[in-house]
């Protein structure tokens with residue numbers, strides 16, 4: 001049975017798993033379900049996307065899914081073999097799926113898109129509080145890509161997680177402004193957007 005990735009297309013976490021599958025060269029079925037849809041809840045009772053099925057095996061959480069795809073299939077290794085390099089990339093995968101996802105997606109972009117009051121106003125308090133953290137978040141990432149990729153000189157799972165976050169961040173005012181101050185990061189995203197995995201998972 002083929003790999004199936006389930007989740008809606010604009011989700012950064014869903015895109016991270018799809019980028020991973022493309023980078024591995026794995027054929028997969030993509031099912032564009034929304035959070036809390038029946039096929040999502042069947043795998044992850046919390047209703048969050050992505051979820052995955054493969055040969056009767058089910059999995060949730062993008063970090064676990066990307067790691068599974070990397071190890072279950074042939075294709076280029078997306079985690080370094082060297083112990084310290086591997087640990088560095090693990091740090092970045094964790095940072096992407098916790099701090100960066102929390103601040104840039106949940107506490108900022110999701111606030112703009114979904115968490116509006118009945119008059120359609122966004123919660124400026126939450127947004128402004130988060131925006132104050134952007135200089136540090138973007139500067140750290142700008143430094144991390146100085147050797148070409150997040151945390152090193154090879155494409156890894158850290159890139160699979162960070163690329164979708166940066167791609168969305170460009171479309172919102174304060175994150176786009178901060179992104180524009182970091183030339184290494186701009187160059188990085190420009191290079192990443194040339195990859196087949198980026199183009200095939202856009203939209």
Ligand SMILES: N[C@@H](CCC(=O)N[C@@H](CS)C(=O)NCC(=O)O)C(=O)O
Pocket residue numbers: 011012013014035046047048049050060061062063097
């Ligand atoms: N830690 C989870 C986060 C998944 C997540 O929050 N996904 C969002 C879409 S980007 C979602 O399903 N939100 C709906 C909800 O939280 O109810 C992962 O990395 O997979």
